[in-house]
Amino acid sequence: MKTLIVGNWKMNPENLVKAKEIFNLINKKIKNFRNKEIIICPPFVYLTEFLGKIKNNKKIKFGGQDCFWENLGAFTGEISPTMLKNLGCDYIILGHSERRQILKETDEMISKKIKAVLEAKLKPILCVGETEKERTEGKTFEVIKNQIQEDLKEIENCKLKIENLIIAYEPIWAIGTGRACQASEAKEVLLFLRKELKKNYILYGGSVNSQNAKDYLKTGFNGLLIGGASLKPDEFAKIINFN
Ligand code: PGA
Numbered sequence: 001m002k003t004l005i006v007g008n009w010k011m012n013p014e015n016l017v018k019a020k021e022i023f024n025l026i027n028k029k030i031k032n033f034r035n036k037e038i039i040i041c042p043p044f045v046y047l048t049e050f051l052g053k054i055k056n057n058k059k060i061k062f063g064g065q066d067c068f069w070e071n072l073g074a075f076t077g078e079i080s081p082t083m084l085k086n087l088g089c090d091y092i093i094l095g096h097s098e099r100r101q102i103l104k105e106t107d108e109m110i111s112k113k114i115k116a117v118l119e120a121k122l123k124p125i126l127c128v129g130e131t132e133k134e135r136t137e138g139k140t141f142e143v144i145k146n147q148i149q150e151d152l153k154e155i156e157n158c159k160l161k162i163e164n165l166i167i168a169y170e171p172i173w174a175i176g177t178g179r180a181c182q183a184s185e186a187k188e189v190l191l192f193l194r195k196e197l198k199k200n201y202i203l204y205g206g207s208v209n210s211q212n213a214k215d216y217l218k219t220g221f222n223g224l225l226i227g228g229a230s231l232k233p234d235e236f237a238k239i240i241n242f243n
Contacts, residue, residue: 007230
């Protein structure tokens with residue numbers, strides 16, 4: 001089983017020159033990638049450039065940070081799973097907390113997106129996680145259970161390859177704050193998710209860096225979803241090059 005290392009660049013950097021610089025450095029610094037699947041999810045506008053340039057690159061795969069649930073038509077501003085598939089992407093992040101909170105994405109929307117992504121034969125990376133308030137109130141498991149239940153509704157009785165669905169546990173209070181969730185605490189959620197999702201990859205995300213990355217992998221997570229540190233070539237490569 002390969003370890004998945006996913007870099008979520010979010011809405012960064014501000015131009016293609018910088019994007020290429022970061023990408024080329026990462027590509028150069030990655031050494032130990034044979035037992036890992038390395039995925040970079042840059043903003044859509046940089047994907048064409050990256051995918052065109054590195055057709056024969058075996059080290060890095062690509063993903064989108066979101067997509068729409070329809071494949072074609074009058075949906076101004078949207079990008080479809082088929083478009084991303086045809087471009088050469090393999091993965092799509094869905095239901096990131098920033099989209100849930102800032103863009104008001106609902107579980108119903110996310111559920112439709114998961115179905116569309118699986119139908120396009122891409123692998124969805126579904127993000128779930130609790131807010132700080134929910135954690136303090138002891139609602140972590142309840143919140144996550146509900147997210148999984150609602151987000152998987154559309155694929156409940158489908159013949160889609162549900163094992164292609166990847167779950168990323170991202171406690172919202174740990175995202176971009178430098179306050180990563182302790183591996184021991186994250187493990188409790190991992191075990192909780194594992195009860196239901198026996199065959200799926202489960203990743204951890206939220207302030208992962210080169211110091212704490214191995215703790216989550218040792219704990220049993222199948223990989224990592226990395227925001228800030230994925231834009232720092234040295235940090236990102238260190239996380240990957242760890243055995
Ligand atoms: P972070 O972001 O690593 O910067 O905390 C993780 C994410 O949002 O996926």
